[in-house]
Amino acid sequence: MATMLRVGAAQVAPKFFDRAGTLKKTIGVIEEAGRLGLDLLVFPETYFAAYPYWRGAVSVRRSTELIVEMQRSAIRVPGEETEELAAAARRARVNCVIGCNELDDRPGSLTLYNTLVFVGRDGRLLGRHRKLMPTHSERVYWGMGDASDIRVFDMDIGRVGGLICYEHHMTLLRAAMAIKGEEIHCAVWPGWWAVERHLGAKRPEPGARSCDIEPAIREYAIENQTFVVSSSWYLPPGEIPPALVDEMQYNLAVGGSCIVNPAGLFVREPVFQEETIVWADIDLEERRLAKAYFDCLGHYARFDLLSLNIRSDAWTPTGPKPIEGGGHG
């Protein structure tokens, strides 16, 4: 297996609330990544086709109407859109990890999930990760994932996993990803922000040092000895639907995509305020040095004292079902 890889984050705006328009644009971005020679491309949190940037700023009543808009532009996994995305990934020879609003595939349900879709460049839909616990008012918009969403996927470039936004602050979930054997980690976010005194009061600010993304992904890389490809939203003002301009007071989409190595150092510093593919060349061999010094799965662990319980079944209306296929651990 080649150890030199070219990985990148798609810091591009979707066509907000527009499923067909977003699909068309996404295929173009994947083609562009192919021309750049990327092995892996990561799109931001619920890039397909809306993040609720109005959350926290509109009444709960109004948010209900907007949930319906999110439903209308969401995709199913698998579905027509994932088929087209997988075909594009195959044509461009780029593995893709894509944040989306996922409409429940359970007949009768219209619940949305905050989901990452994993597509291999062999044209296969590898699976999905649903955010386990939406953050604060996000709970109004999205359901919760379960144990079947704690997954790492075998790609030709290694074992690739992903977490969504504040999942990076969930101690046990980070540990679970390491236990599943993750080698390359995809981190997705709605943007980049400044924090003042407490986490509820965020404002968009390119390059803000108070943003919790930077310590989270750098620590993630050190703790789990992985590379991190971090993908953040950038939403040019012209792409905001006119009806939402006043309500999107929580618009944090100023970019901030970046790439970190297993020593926790930036291979590519965060990039702000432009639609672009943020990419870098990485050498998987760098994991060896990190693991030689600190291996959370081996010589630095005390599994005799501390071990992690990870459910081996998923919840369904008719009871727990064993988790089949995909993933490790």
Add this chain to the structure above:
Amino acid sequence: MYLNRAATVDKACDLIREAGRGGAQLVAFPEVFVPGFPHWIYLDRPQANERHFVELVREAVEVPGPATDALGRAARDASAYVVIGINERSRRSAGELFNTNLIFAPDGALLGWHRKLMPTYAEKMIWSFGDGSTLRVHDTAIGRLGTLCCGENTNPLARFALIAQGEQVHVANYPARPAGDAVDLRYNIQIRSAAHAFEGKCFVVVAGSLISPEMREFLGDTPEKRRLLGDGSQTFTGILGPNGKVLAGPAADDAEEIVYGTIDLEAIIGQKIHHDVAGNYNRFDVLSLTLNRSPLTAIREVMAAPAGMEITGPETWRLLGELRRRAGSASPEELRALVESLLASLPAGPPDA
């Protein structure tokens, strides 16, 4: 006494004693009565509401604690069972709350509690969710008693879990909504209470809250919020019989009132003849429910027994089972005898530490 734990507990205790004097053997209070329902979640932006959350945590109830001691004393004074909704403070986290119904026995003991399994919609910003360990029906002198909070009364599987444990008296409690609200809460509560009564062939005691003028004053600090709050409440407080009919109440819209009713548990039998979903009207070979009793805990601590001290004897396990079955009903003397046999069944003396 909105967002004031001590004053609300005092008020609840006074009401329990008053209901006791009125002959009540069961007293039910609204959802999260102590120290009140976070109506602000429907009035303002989430970020603007965070200061209220801090106040709510500060005035929430520790279980057990001084507030539950006081409520227990009032239950004893009234010789009544009490089901009361509280905001319960988490013991593991300084910023975590549960939406909990406490159940007190007439001797003042805390008989049990139920944590709401899934907060509804914007309530998810306030409360963590409960688990199956509290989805229980309690054997009491006034019948088998169960309770669900608010929207849980529309969760068919949660309702069936109580019905299938032989529930005879069900307490459903609710907050109030503004009178002009698009949600017709009064109608909704009556429909679902009647449905539960009819399906379970049980009595349903419903307690709903009010939005008092003082609460409107406190919550309505902008014209928009005052518009949303309107000038009245809608809720439902009353008692329904196992045929689904309202047999007491409902209370008037905006006046505080204790609704009294008399129930006859024997009336359940006649209803069950026709339609018993916990028994002869079901097909458990085709459909049955799985209830996960495991408490949700952040850590599972394990400690191996010292060598020679493993509890492996069948007699020890038999006695432990008996203790569990009879813990709620055995007399102190019987309990003492059981514990003594249990100890006697263990291997002799522990090795020196």
